[in-house]
Amino acid sequence: MGANRKTTAMSRRTFLEMTAVAGAALATGCASGKRGNWEFFTEDEASTLTAICDQILPADDFPSASQAGVLNYIDKQITRHYRRHQRAYRQGLVRASQLSQQHCGKTLAAASSAEQLRVVTSLEQSDKIFFDLVRSHTFEGYYGSPRHGGNRNAVSWHMLGLDEPPIRGRSRYDLKKGTPS
Amino acid sequence: MKRVNAVVIGAGAAGGIVAKELATAGLSVVLLERGKWYTASDCRKDDLRNQRTTLLGNAFGPPDEGNPRVWVDGKGVSHIALPSEGDYQNNATCVGGGTLSYGAQAWRYLPQDFRMRSTYGLPAGSSLEDWPISYDDLEPFYVKAEHEIGVSGDDSATPFRGPRSRDLPMPALPQTREFEVLEPAARRLGLHPINIPMARNSIPYNGRGPCMRCRWCCGFACEVDAKNGSQNTVIPIALASGNCEMRTECMVKEILMDDRGRARGASYYDGDGRLQEQLSDIVVVSACAIESARLLLNSKSRLFPAGIGNRYDQVGRNLQGHHYTGAVGYFDFETYDDIGPGANIAITDYNHGTPGLCGGGMLANEFIRLPIHSLDRLPTGTPRWGFGHKRAMRNYHKRTIVVIGPTQQIPTEHARVTVDTSVKDKWGLPVARLQGNCHPHTFAIGDVQAERAAAWLREAGAIDTSLMTSRPEVRPEVIEASQHQAGTCRMGNDPRSSVVNRDCQIHDVDNVFVIDSSVHVTNGGFNPALTIMSVAFFASHSLVQNWKGTGFRS
Numbered sequence: 001m002g003a004n005r006k007t008t009a010m011s012r013r014t015f016l017e018m019t020a021v022a023g024a025a026l027a028t029g030c031a032s033g034k035r036g037n038w039e040f041f042t043e044d045e046a047s048t049l050t051a052i053c054d055q056i057l058p059a060d061d062f063p064s065a066s067q068a069g070v071l072n073y074i075d076k077q078i079t080r081h082y083r084r085h086q087r088a089y090r091q092g093l094v095r096a097s098q099l100s101q102q103h104c105g106k107t108l109a110a111a112s113s114a115e116q117l118r119v120v121t122s123l124e125q126s127d128k129i130f131f132d133l134v135r136s137h138t139f140e141g142y143y144g145s146p147r148h149g150g151n152r153n154a155v156s157w158h159m160l161g162l163d164e165p166p167i168r169g170r171s172r173y174d175l176k177k178g179t180p181s
Numbered sequence: 182m183k184r185v186n187a188v189v190i191g192a193g194a195a196g197g198i199v200a201k202e203l204a205t206a207g208l209s210v211v212l213l214e215r216g217k218w219y220t221a222s223d224c225r226k227d228d229l230r231n232q233r234t235t236l237l238g239n240a241f242g243p244p245d246e247g248n249p250r251v252w253v254d255g256k257g258v259s260h261i262a263l264p265s266e267g268d269y270q271n272n273a274t275c276v277g278g279g280t281l282s283y284g285a286q287a288w289r290y291l292p293q294d295f296r297m298r299s300t301y302g303l304p305a306g307s308s309l310e311d312w313p314i315s316y317d318d319l320e321p322f323y324v325k326a327e328h329e330i331g332v333s334g335d336d337s338a339t340p341f342r343g344p345r346s347r348d349l350p351m352p353a354l355p356q357t358r359e360f361e362v363l364e365p366a367a368r369r370l371g372l373h374p375i376n377i378p379m380a381r382n383s384i385p386y387n388g389r390g391p392c393m394r395c396r397w398c399c400g401f402a403c404e405v406d407a408k409n410g411s412q413n414t415v416i417p418i419a420l421a422s423g424n425c426e427m428r429t430e431c432m433v434k435e436i437l438m439d440d441r442g443r444a445r446g447a448s449y450y451d452g453d454g455r456l457q458e459q460l461s462d463i464v465v466v467s468a469c470a471i472e473s474a475r476l477l478l479n480s481k482s483r484l485f486p487a488g489i490g491n492r493y494d495q496v497g498r499n500l501q502g503h504h505y506t507g508a509v510g511y512f513d514f515e516t517y518d519d520i521g522p523g524a525n526i527a528i529t530d531y532n533h534g535t536p537g538l539c540g541g542g543m544l545a546n547e548f549i550r551l552p553i554h555s556l557d558r559l560p561t562g563t564p565r566w567g568f569g570h571k572r573a574m575r576n577y578h579k580r581t582i583v584v585i586g587p588t589q590q591i592p593t594e595h596a597r598v599t600v601d602t603s604v605k606d607k608w609g610l611p612v613a614r615l616q617g618n619c620h621p622h623t624f625a626i627g628d629v630q631a632e633r634a635a636a637w638l639r640e641a642g643a644i645d646t647s648l649m650t651s652r653p654e655v656r657p658e659v660i661e662a663s664q665h666q667a668g669t670c671r672m673g674n675d676p677r678s679s680v681v682n683r684d685c686q687i688h689d690v691d692n693v694f695v696i697d698s699s700v701h702v703t704n705g706g707f708n709p710a711l712t713i714m715s716v717a718f719f720a721s722h723s724l725v726q727n728w729k730g731t732g733f734r735s
Binding site for chain 1: 227237265568
């Protein structure tokens, strides 16, 4: 059963990577400030945020933050419960872009993964409050319930070996005997 | 509106019991609740929005909009807190109160917990005191709570418990994997592990089925209604008596006083925002420690310009909760079986008796572990983000045991609730203002408890441990109170140093009662729900005994 689950996760990952590539191609074609598929973020903001989130949760055998829909989570919640953080994101992403220009002379999205890591590491030092906010929201979007817009197809729960849907216990409990089966 | 014998304010752990006891004794009762009545079908198993993890809001109230509080930091600076933020010190506002979504540990306090000052003396700067009632006074009412609310478990294996005149009505649930790992280790250390008493059906009881063991207890409503709170036990009985009417979404504005200094009822805003008056012979305040104090302080009148019960500036003082500390153990095998109810093994060996320390607390394994809980509970040295963090999540999420416990706080009179007239809620009422912390000695005890938790985990085979402690030096914040908040309307014999007498009656207003955790003189080293319930049964019993028509036997 475990092996089956892993196979499913892997094929889903391949699919996610393909959609992420398509999304990135769309983003590079957009001018600064242009609104795309997001409720709150401009395409430029989204591409910068994608780079930060994917350093916080990079792809390994399992999807990265953006592949798992973390941006969708943040974009959705920032127009709802996290409205109070709108300004922090707007300003923080400008500072992150400036930091990227200083470090490597290009946008964060255009930087290599190694360059992004340096910029994000620097961001954690110079802009800790904003970085910690993004870190928290990235983790929530990746590890939280898919119902909130992230954790696409419950990829992180599969990664951790958790059942999905998470009505656990019942499936391992013999109601007739009253003992764990 | 028809005058009634009693208005009970707050349909939580205590208010539900008071309403049931008074209504079944023949008194007419109106039970006012500011929140809604949820059912098991409102259980949404939402990891980011529940009553314990409130990143995206509280599931069972109050809403973030229109319900601010003020808290004062260690430097004296005031801040606004919203209900979903930790500094708010929230407890649920709904029918059942905290008992709809609690973990349902149903502990009795120990006999010494009622005699803290006699046992330990008075730490300088603290307001440690004995309760005016003893464990023996409460024992019959602990039995009543255990049987009427419904408690399962088995604490017979420890000598560190008070005497029981009657066994628990339900056997313990079967053990979880964590129990199997921790139990022999505790025995090797000479400790006395037990199966935690829980207000949860292990067998069919009170007309409802048993726990299905999904582990989504603490912070959530029970999907199969096997967890027992006031909302599915005493409140339905109160309503079925025909003597109790419950009005939900009603926010009480103030207790109304007459010219002779007696209460004549309560005014409240109904669900449509209209101001209503409910006249009554007595008023029972059961709104939990912070809101009960706020209501008394907001009930100003000619004879009581500083609020009801506050002649000696005692209302709101001695705010306390529990100082939670413990340890995380990391194992090289899977320890997490995801089977409920989560917390099910505990030791009470360290609640008292440590030389040089004033009290202590129970230690138990933790409730449900969702991925969101593991993020900052990884081994020391784990990177905060990146590949290393992701790998550690994979390695340890199911190979971790958390042992944690509520260290008894040593109270101070400086930890208090006042009202802030410059900040109003959506009804225009001054909000609660929280400030001060518990006695510093509490943190010393908490640190020792964390080391003990780590030692237990190492004995159980943990390859690594990390301590879970929080110190006021690290983040000067208001006292840890939240769901376990207590102490703000202290029970005592001396009107100058307490708010209510042993029957929970306000010292100088004989027809106003405070019956909830507010009256706790000290809060034990345990989850307080069963004690809140037993005090509610105790106080209701006295009230009914002394009831004579529309007043009291003098």
